[in-house]
Amino acid sequence: MTPTTPTTPTTQDTQTPDKTPAPIVRISDAPTAQGRFGRFGGSYIPETLVAACTQLKEVYKSIQRDERFWEELRDLQTYYTGRPTALYLAARLTANARARASHGHGATILLKREDLAHTGAHKINNTLGQALLTKKMGKRRIIAETGAGQHGVASATAAAHFGLECDVYMGSEDARRQRLNVTRMKMLGANVIEVDSGSRTLKDATNEAMRDWMDSVEHTHYIIGSVVGPHPFPMIVRDFQSVIGQEAKAQCLRHIGKLPEAIVACVGGGSNAAGIFYSFIDDEHVRLIGVEAGGTAIEPGKHAAPLTHGEPGILHGSLSYVLQDKDGQTSDVHSCSAGLDYPGVGPEHAYWKESSRVRYTSCSDDEALDAFLHLARAEGIIPALETAHAIAEGIRLAIEMREDEHVLINCSGRGDKDVEEAARLLKARESD
Amino acid sequence: MTRIETIFRDARQQGRRLIMPFVCAGHTKPDTLVHFLPALQHAGAGVVEIGLPFSDPIADGPVIAAAMHDALERGTTPEQVFNQVAQVRASLDIGLVAMVSVSIVYRAGGPDGFAAQAAQAGFDGVIYPDAPFEEADDLLAAAREAGMTASLLISPTTPAARAEAIAKACSGFVYLLARTGITGERSDAPDVAGRVAALRKATDTPIACGFGISTPEHVRAVVQHADAAIVGSALVKRMSQAEADGQDAVEAAVAFVRELVQAAAEVSKPEPDTGNEPVTESD
Numbered sequence A: 001m002t003p004t005t006p007t008t009p010t011t012q013d014t015q016t017p018d019k020t021p022a023p024i025v026r027i028s029d030a031p032t033a034q035g036r037f038g039r040f041g042g043s044y045i046p047e048t049l050v051a052a053c054t055q056l057k058e059v060y061k062s063i064q065r066d067e068r069f070w071e072e073l074r075d076l077q078t079y080y081t082g083r084p085t086a087l088y089l090a091a092r093l094t095a096n097a098r099a100r101a102s103h104g105h106g107a108t109i110l111l112k113r114e115d116l117a118h119t120g121a122h123k124i125n126n127t128l129g130q131a132l133l134t135k136k137m138g139k140r141r142i143i144a145e146t147g148a149g150q151h152g153v154a155s156a157t158a159a160a161h162f163g164l165e166c167d168v169y170m171g172s173e174d175a176r177r178q179r180l181n182v183t184r185m186k187m188l189g190a191n192v193i194e195v196d197s198g199s200r201t202l203k204d205a206t207n208e209a210m211r212d213w214m215d216s217v218e219h220t221h222y223i224i225g226s227v228v229g230p231h232p233f234p235m236i237v238r239d240f241q242s243v244i245g246q247e248a249k250a251q252c253l254r255h256i257g258k259l260p261e262a263i264v265a266c267v268g269g270g271s272n273a274a275g276i277f278y279s280f281i282d283d284e285h286v287r288l289i290g291v292e293a294g295g296t297a298i299e300p301g302k303h304a305a306p307l308t309h310g311e312p313g314i315l316h317g318s319l320s321y322v323l324q325d326k327d328g329q330t331s332d333v334h335s336c337s338a339g340l341d342y343p344g345v346g347p348e349h350a351y352w353k354e355s356s357r358v359r360y361t362s363c364s365d366d367e368a369l370d371a372f373l374h375l376a377r378a379e380g381i382i383p384a385l386e387t388a389h390a391i392a393e394g395i396r397l398a399i400e401m402r403e404d405e406h407v408l409i410n411c412s413g414r415g416d417k418d419v420e421e422a423a424r425l426l427k428a429r430e431s432d
Numbered sequence B: 001m002t003r004i005e006t007i008f009r010d011a012r013q014q015g016r017r018l019i020m021p022f023v024c025a026g027h028t029k030p031d032t033l034v035h036f037l038p039a040l041q042h043a044g045a046g047v048v049e050i051g052l053p054f055s056d057p058i059a060d061g062p063v064i065a066a067a068m069h070d071a072l073e074r075g076t077t078p079e080q081v082f083n084q085v086a087q088v089r090a091s092l093d094i095g096l097v098a099m100v101s102v103s104i105v106y107r108a109g110g111p112d113g114f115a116a117q118a119a120q121a122g123f124d125g126v127i128y129p130d131a132p133f134e135e136a137d138d139l140l141a142a143a144r145e146a147g148m149t150a151s152l153l154i155s156p157t158t159p160a161a162r163a164e165a166i167a168k169a170c171s172g173f174v175y176l177l178a179r180t181g182i183t184g185e186r187s188d189a190p191d192v193a194g195r196v197a198a199l200r201k202a203t204d205t206p207i208a209c210g211f212g213i214s215t216p217e218h219v220r221a222v223v224q225h226a227d228a229a230i231v232g233s234a235l236v237k238r239m240s241q242a243e244a245d246g247q248d249a250v251e252a253a254v255a256f257v258r259e260l261v262q263a264a265a266e267v268s269k270p271e272p273d274t275g276n277e278p279v280t281e282s283d
Helices: A047-062 A067-081 A091-100 A123-136 A150-162 A172-177 A179-187 A202-214 A233-241 A243-255 A271-280 A347-354 A365-379 A385-400 A416-430 B003-013 B032-043 B062-073 B078-089 B102-107 B110-121 B137-145 B160-169 B193-202 B216-223 B233-244 B249-266
Strands: A087-089 A108-113 A141-146 A165-171 A191-195 A220-222 A262-266 A287-295 A311-315 A318-322 A358-364 A406-411 B018-024 B047-051 B095-099 B125-127 B149-151 B174-177 B207-210 B228-231
Touching: A047 A123, A047 A202, A047 A233, A067 A123, A087 A243, A091 A108, A091 A365, A091 A385, A108 A243, A108 A385, A123 A141, A123 A150, A123 A220, A123 A233, A123 A271, A141 A150, A141 A202, A150 A165, A150 A179, A165 A172, A165 A202, A172 A179, A172 A191, A179 A191, A179 A416, A191 A202, A202 A220, A233 A243, A233 A271, A233 A347, A243 A271, A243 A406, A262 A271, A262 A385, A271 A287, A271 A347, A271 A406, A287 A347, A287 A365, A287 A385, A311 B102, A318 A347, A347 A358, A358 A365, A358 A385, A365 A385, A365 A416, A385 A406, A385 A416, B003 B018, B003 B095, B018 B032, B018 B062, B018 B207, B018 B233, B018 B249, B032 B047, B032 B078, B032 B249, B047 B062, B062 B233, B078 B095, B078 B110, B102 B110, B110 B137, B125 B137, B137 B149, B160 B193, B174 B193, B193 B207, B216 B228, B216 B249, B228 B249, B233 B249
Parallel strands: A108 A406, A141 A165, A141 A220, A165 A191, A262 A287, A262 A406, A287 A358, B018 B047, B018 B228, B047 B095, B095 B125, B125 B149, B174 B207, B207 B228
Antiparallel strands: A087 A108, A311 A318
């Protein structure tokens, strides 16, 4: 793919004039009422789930002007999640990047500390919002799928807070890689259902959660953990996650007096990226970069980068970029990070890619591992392996950018869950 | 009039109810269909629903999902399915309907490309299990354009007005889900009387009922009201079991289909309770 040419604005906050006439519809206006982000998105689901998605759409519409709903959510974010999360100037990471940059280069690196949110990742932003919706709909049970276990933990946490029943589907391979989070979910009172079908990872957990929902829609809400799935999920999850970007924007204006020149986030399903990008989508001079899991190689089965290496296709209810074979069968994927180990991506990212608003790239397992250690040792922050992908690309960008510029990296989650797996991978690498 | 329409019209006129077995292409043997389709016709099936295997069939329970994975592991592709159908089509009178995920349709040339290939191979109709009404315009039009019928699903969770609209959009037959949830065997007989009666008021299109119809007793319960009973998991499971026991999967399936056909034959009224005049041929 061709990277978008970075635009250099003269003053920040002015809309950069484009060669093409200004679009009547802003990119941030998506989706349509039918859930379309450009040609992507939609709602490809069995009829049994249509009623549930319709109900969700209606309830979500009804709370738009319900001040009490948003007040309750804001209170939860403040007193329970610990928002706003910090905007942190990573001085030693910046210094290290500058040391590798040519003269006058080496941008300042800022971290949006979603790892400091309660439960250790941005996932809680979505689960609290959707759990509140669950209460609104009068349902008593939630289900969730999880890869790295962060969404599972965040769902179990929201369920405990609201007194809801909670079942979490998790691929057995992921459960092995993320044992700590399995234990946390159980401690929180959730039931963890390990999925042994298919590749035993996130895709299969998602299948099972959808199958559960087919038979439990009356009393159960399915809290999808990312900006994927049928309409209205991609929109709802993005909206609940967009608090990240709203805060970051205000924090940047307050602390550095301008918007950052670039924002970097890792992309699996794409919820943390959508959350931080969305508030900046119409600020065309801010470069947005999504980082997918490059795995070990570009051959099929060795990465999890649908936007970088995939093609449009339908998976889990929406049209987006997917990793499929020529017949539409889902391909195997690989990433060192369980949270990125998914063959699809949110439809809004596909739209942002095709409209060239966001540049998508990937970084390898090795680069992510290096960044994981680098951040831990330079700043005393152990990031999630997912997040480490964004850190790696953020550092790479900072080295190329000018010294007076700023790059904001979404530090989407903390890495406690990953330390054992990272240690195993580092050891394996040493003995190679 | 398409073959599917003719089959249902004749059955109604003769007071017969149809058994629609579901078979997953490529399950148990790479060329299952070549042997299976003639045997099913012989056993008395009216229309056969042929599932194109998909890696992530979210509406399917463990039995059909495993059959699909089995078929994919032996490399089953839509192209092979088309070839096998083409090979036996000319020798058969039964209706052949493809059950296919939109994920596959999208890759196999989109709605038009897929429908053209399916019709060319000899399919008489298509069922789109994961395309709700709102996303189905192109799919329905493409099937009709190719001379096939197109069926969408109606669920117990579908509100009445929506069910009517879906039924009107379907051609050939309406696929009425006997239950919520995924495909799979159940112990209790489904109660579809009310929903069938409501649909009859809105449409003349025949109603085929599926999901969780596992026994001759379930078939009897369903065809009291509906024009046809679709049996999937219970049949697929017998095939898998026979294969595991070193027996002939096709034989096992055929024996079961005979039982189901017999059960359907026990429920024979001059007309199903359509509440309407018999469908008359228009051409």
